Amino acid sequence: MSVFLRGITVHLPERIVTNEDLVANNPDWNADSIYKKIGIRARRVAAKDETAGDLGHQAAEKLLQETSFPRSAIDVLLFCTESPDFLLPSTSCVLQDRLGLSTNCGAFDYNLGCSGFTYGLWLARSLILSGDAHNVLLILADTYSKYCDAHDLTTVTIFGDAGAAALITAGEDEALACIGPSIVGTDGRGASNLIVRCGGARHPILSGDARPLVFMNGPEIFSFTLTSVRNGIAALLKRIHCEWEEIDWYLLHQANRFMLERIRTVLKVSPEKVPIVMEDVGNTVCATIPHLIQTQMEANKFRVGDTCVLAGFGVGYSWAMTSLTWCAPSKDAS
Amino acid sequence: MTLEEQVVEKITQVLQLAPGVLGLETKSDEIEAWDSMGAMEILFLLQSEFGIELAPNQMEQLNSIPSILALIRKHRELS
DSSP states (O other), rough: EEEEEEEEEEEOOOEEEEHHHHHOOTSOOHHHHHHHHHOSSEEEEEOOTHHHHHHHHHHHHHHHHHTTTGGGGGEEEEEEEESSSSSSHHHHHHHHHHHTTTTTTTEEEOOSSTTTTHHHHHHHHHHHHHHHHHEEEEEEEEOOOGGTTTTTTHHHHTTOEEEEEEEESSSOOOOSSEEEEEEEEEEEGGGGEEESSSSSSSSSSOTTTOOOOEEOOOHHHHHHHHHHHHHHHHHHHHTOOOOOOGOOOOEEEEOHHHHHHHHHHTTTOOGGGSOOOTTTTOGGGHHHHHHHHHHHTTTTTOOOTTTTEEEEEEEETTTEEEEEEEOOGGGOOO | OHHHHHHHHHHHHHHHOOOOOTTTTTTTOOOOOOHHHHHHHHHHHHHHHHOOOOOTTTTGGSSSSHHHHHHHHHHHHHH
16 A cells, blocks of 8 residues: 655745845844855745744645645644644644534644654654545644744744645545655754743743743754764665665755755765755745745656655754655646 | 874864964864854864764864864774
């Protein structure tokens, strides 16, 4: 039995924040130097009253309309976010209702960041292979901008907001790609290096004007990334019996250009196989790989039979690497 | 070229410093370019040139030339 990626969409919020906008708020910063270091010129930012649930809802609506997939046939909804609409209930329950899905549809949130999409593919495929589900709607959205301090160069320059949705099915009809095995991993020793420390039960926010803020230790995250991405991909390649050069695309979480360029060197694969697409959207956390796939699809980059390795890695520390085999003809070939 | 000379030369290059700025006792807080980006460049150098991988929360070991040299020597002893 095989499991397929049937469709994928991304929804970006309207508001654009450029490097120049950030510099206007931080006169000591330099817009060109921000771009040179991280490869981001602008990021999309959710409106004050726009939540991850809203971004995910928009992405899912677009996906369901584009694929004309019957809502009644979706039997599991997975929602990946680290910025849920409420502490409870699970945002996925709210989305089940907003999207008009069946009440027989299972729904739950899972809290992961940059490994969220590949983790979701792993989970959806496992549910389908178990026989308990046939069609899984995977929604991912985050609004890290709400956690960023406007004067923290390490975070506010990097993160952007976005929602994404993917449909994973047991049926091969109109499939984009066949989802192969995954490997997953965790190293909680890195938990404090990318964290929103306050706002949960451990450190409740008691003051009226305080809000949860994200802290990132850039060098530690870089150190983790250099090691985990190569080792994780090597483990996946071993699992699927492939050599590095047999893979057509390495679709990595779009952390920032500095990091990705150095990972490319460490992986020792051709740079053309490791696309970087984040200049106008920033690091959208769980939505970066869907955005990358959508951009590559729009540019007709994939060919039938192309093998892809997807690598999600970050906050936790958490990582998941998944293999895909492309099966949809490119637009110019049809 | 000794290991010490090699390390000082390579770190001078990745931090884009003039020759002679770094010495065998230099600490990161003495060099403006040895900020968090500089530390990441040094880590990348150590991984790509010396095969060193750090466990979580060990980046502080990269805060001086002596500590980096100690790290490389320890790595060589273990491998």
